[in-house]
Amino acid sequence: MKGFEFLIKERENKPRDIGMTMVLDKGLGYESAKSLMEISADYVDYLKFGWGTSVIQDENIIKAKVEMYKDFQIIPYTGGTLFELAYMNNNVDLFFKRANELGFEAIEISNGSTDLSYADKIEYIKQAKDLGFHVLSEVGKKNPALDKDIGLEERVKYMNEELKAGSSKVIVEAREGGKNIGIFDKSGNAKADEVDYILDNISDKNKIIWEAPQKDQQVYFVLNLGSDVSLGNISTEDIISLETIRQGLRGDTLGKLD
């Protein structure tokens, strides 16, 4: 039983396909991660080993963390940059094999840091899916200047194609910082018209995960898209906070949700 059951706002239970939360693990120790999951796992759906962080962590700790996250009904997965590193090194097959050995059943495919074409990206998504992976893909460039070159129309076109190719979710890039990238301006404010355009043109709204690392961004999405919006790059410190925002249990959304 939770602390104050009579104040809980009904939410879909895990495993769920809406209102999902993707958390960014930048390199938590095993015991710290376990302590955190004991209190917050009900509110975590995906757990991303950020960018290439799993390259340099000891395999035994990775295996232990992956297993532990799975025991809590969380899907751990490798960040998109890791796939891109393997692609650049012509080692994609080895990457798939090794991810599997470490226990990962899900991976992210992106082209945010390399010039991998969208056509090839689609092929990799299909290939990963054929190998049995749960695939997430991400649209957007990590370099703000390059990111701005992607038109909105183009962005949504890619998102739809990637979903069609087999991505379970498509992630809208915002990095760890959440400023001056994708749908966020230099101050980190969401550009409402761009969000709306994406929503109006995506094949399935529920397949989007919006990266929203900052609290105000999380509040924006919950107030405008509802408690069941899927959000990503949530810091390990803010898991419980985000869930209170979703449930109207924090000042920012209290009394403002349906």
Add this chain to the structure above:
Amino acid sequence: MKGFEFLIKERENKPRDIGMTMVLDKGLGYESAKSLMEISADYVDYLKFGWGTSVIQDENIIKAKVEMYKDFQIIPYTGGTLFELAYMNNNVDLFFKRANELGFEAIEISNGSTDLSYADKIEYIKQAKDLGFHVLSEVGKKNPALDKDIGLEERVKYMNEELKAGSSKVIVEAREGGKNIGIFDKSGNAKADEVDYILDNISDKNKIIWEAPQKDQQVYFVLNLGSDVSLGNISTEDIISLETIRQGLRGDTLGKLD
């Protein structure tokens, strides 16, 4: 014995009524919280389970954390927003009962997110006190626009009334961020004239807890009001840092305290 006893600046020991530190727990796991308290509990007086975070945490973990904090001579309490949620749901009695069951001996009463009148707030403070709770109350609105509507004179009047009604401490709102709210401007700088006005008109200076989440705010208060100012919304990472600021053991206050 501490690491370098000969450099310690004498401070009141716990339990104390001045120079208190209130820490904000946003959802720490039990083991992480315990590890932190082992090294820093001497410098923590109050531990707030922030806003509605305790609604969605497992009751067993809450009970264990509450017990653990008490073992370290810390007063754990429920954030004001939790009371307000219960008030909005006409469940205040159930809230008192449940807080007690979970082991809380202290609670915060606020009206920062609801339109609970100050007259009714006073009644709830009295009621909580009659039930045996140690009561903290908070003055200020979480919405900056609404917060600005409270005049200074009015603000201090409420603070005095709440203390008279039985609040052990009255908290000056600054939220987790500390910007553009209460006595802090958009950059997070304290408005010295407002601080002075409050100090000049409060019935008992030692009953104020100033929320001061940012380091520069903590330095401001210690330099201007002294080591024995009571501060709140201290992040779990900054407990030791704040104590070094209080004792002149960090560059910002070194050699600048009496």
Add this chain to the structure above:
Amino acid sequence: MKGFEFLIKERENKPRDIGMTMVLDKGLGYESAKSLMEISADYVDYLKFGWGTSVIQDENIIKAKVEMYKDFQIIPYTGGTLFELAYMNNNVDLFFKRANELGFEAIEISNGSTDLSYADKIEYIKQAKDLGFHVLSEVGKKNPALDKDIGLEERVKYMNEELKAGSSKVIVEAREGGKNIGIFDKSGNAKADEVDYILDNISDKNKIIWEAPQKDQQVYFVLNLGSDVSLGNISTEDIISLETIRQGLRGDTLGKLD
């Protein structure tokens, strides 16, 4: 074995004299610190007990942390402000004795918060070295206004003299925040010309540790000075991240390193 060995960029192993990482411990609990080191110790060379934080921590926890860090082939040391506090209190001898008792084999000598003259600082560096300590020294003032008074030429002169006197490394001050101090402007951007001047005039480039608490600062140094630059005041959360930046495993440096 690491997670994805085939993507690792070769780096000097510990103990090393280049590409060192100095981490700032602001008061971690023992178990949390241990959990963190289990996953990241390969990427940590120095561990600083920041400013006067070790004054107020329990001696048993300090001893346990110092021992644990050493077991992981990390050099724990006391922050410069601690030495300065002892100097101000005419207790330098007692400080040396007590540091030794607690297990510290390394200490930092600075004059960032006091008016200790550079001539006397040199004497203390020699004295500490004669006592068998591994000595780090720091150049710069914690007060931005005073820090600006130190000319670049003067700054490098002191650095060279301190290295000659026996400092193993000389640290360029940036504090925990990294803004408006030393080589960083108000926004935290590095002043390239000042960095270049220091590099051109230092007796040994590899003896510098640049404090670079912010991610963009770390990226700047790695892109401009290479993976083997030594960086300091890295937060405990960013240890793994910094190593991925060094190895080109994060978007910011991916494909941009030799």
